[in-house]
Amino acid sequence: MALNPDALGSTSDPIEVSWDSKDALLYAxxxxxxxxxxxxxxxxxxxxxxxxxxxFPVVIGxxxxxxxxxxxxxxxxxxxxxxxxxxxxxxxxVEGTVTLTAELTGMYDKGKAAVVETTTTAVMxxxxxxxxxxxxxxxxxxxxxxxxxxxxxxxxxxxxxxxHVVTYSTSRDQAFLYRLxxxxxxxxxxxTFAAMGGFDTPILHGxxxxxxxGRALLHSICGSDPARFxxxxxxxxxxxxxxxxxxxxxxxxxxxxxxxTTSAGAGDTERLVIDQGLLRSR
Numbered sequence: 001m002a003l004n005p006d007a008l009g010s011t012s013d014p015i016e017v018s019w020d021s022k023d024a025l026l027y028a029x030x031x032x033x034x035x036x037x038x039x040x041x042x043x044x045x046x047x048x049x050x051x052x053x054x055x056f057p058v059v060i061g062x063x064x065x066x067x068x069x070x071x072x073x074x075x076x077x078x079x080x081x082x083x084x085x086x087x088x089x090x091x092x093x094v095e096g097t098v099t100l101t102a103e104l105t106g107m108y109d110k111g112k113a114a115v116v117e118t119t120t121t122a123v124m125x126x127x128x129x130x131x132x133x134x135x136x137x138x139x140x141x142x143x144x145x146x147x148x149x150x151x152x153x154x155x156x157x158x159x160x161x162x163x164h165v166v167t168y169s170t171s172r173d174q175a176f177l178y179r180l181x182x183x184x185x186x187x188x189x190x191x192t193f194a195a196m197g198g199f200d201t202p203i204l205h206g207x208x209x210x211x212x213x214g215r216a217l218l219h220s221i222c223g224s225d226p227a228r229f230x231x232x233x234x235x236x237x238x239x240x241x242x243x244x245x246x247x248x249x250x251x252x253x254x255x256x257x258x259x260x261t262t263s264a265g266a267g268d269t270e271r272l273v274i275d276q277g278l279l280r281s282r
Contacts, residue, residue, distance in 0.1 A: 031211030
């Protein structure tokens with residue numbers, strides 16, 4: 001098995017993807033929203049207009065527009081999600097149709113592993129709606145002598161108390177609900193498959209944790225207004241197990257910006273699960 005560095009810059013065929021009110025509602029409850037967030041979890045509450053969580057783009061057309069098909073051959077069991085970023089050019093509507101195009105924008109040689117970066121653009125009615133960037137860390141696929149790429153920590157919180165702290169509880173069955181938005185990987189629901197990956201029990205989708213984190217940022221920094229939510233990025237540092245608490249800590253870092261971390265567990269078992277987090281708001 002080997003990656004193909006010459007694939008850098010290749011793009012997927014454009015595809016058209018649609019969603020509706022139900023898709024947005026299902027995503028919201030899949031990342032823990034409920035009775036306290038009626039604009040995101042209902043479409044028929046009195047005097048409340050439905051809205052869409054800003055991290056919803058991670059499930060729009062999930063897996064359908066991918067530049068990874070040109071990257072070469074590798075063992076998918078050795079791939080983990082590294083980083084995820086979303087830039088919103090407009091507020092996401094409750095229903096719509098976009099054209100998605102994915103481009104292979106980075107291939108980095110880390111020696112014993114490779115990092116592959118893809119950027120997906122979504123265009124609605126001829127205008128960009130959002131851009132998403134994700135990286136995949138693939139064990140055992142480095143060593144071709146390529147560029148090592150960016151390294152070192154970024155978006156490091158100050159050594160002061162956070163300006164905002166939010167703790168959410170995930171359900172033991174959280175992954176069964178979240179998977180209905182597109183990611184049916186059995187790693188998150190099948191104990192036998194999870195054991196093959198070295199886990200005692202299935203782990204929560206990283207992008208589900210990302211959605212919980214986005215909710216905390218939306219309500220704490222953006223006044224619960226999705227139109228103010230412009231950009232989010234973060235690195236997945238450790239897996240989360242369904243049923244664990246998630247604590248999101250946020251530090252205001254400048255005009256319209258905040259850095260953040262997400263931790264799972266509590267006390268002696270608490271560990272960092274998303275770091276290098278950055279939010280930009282309007």
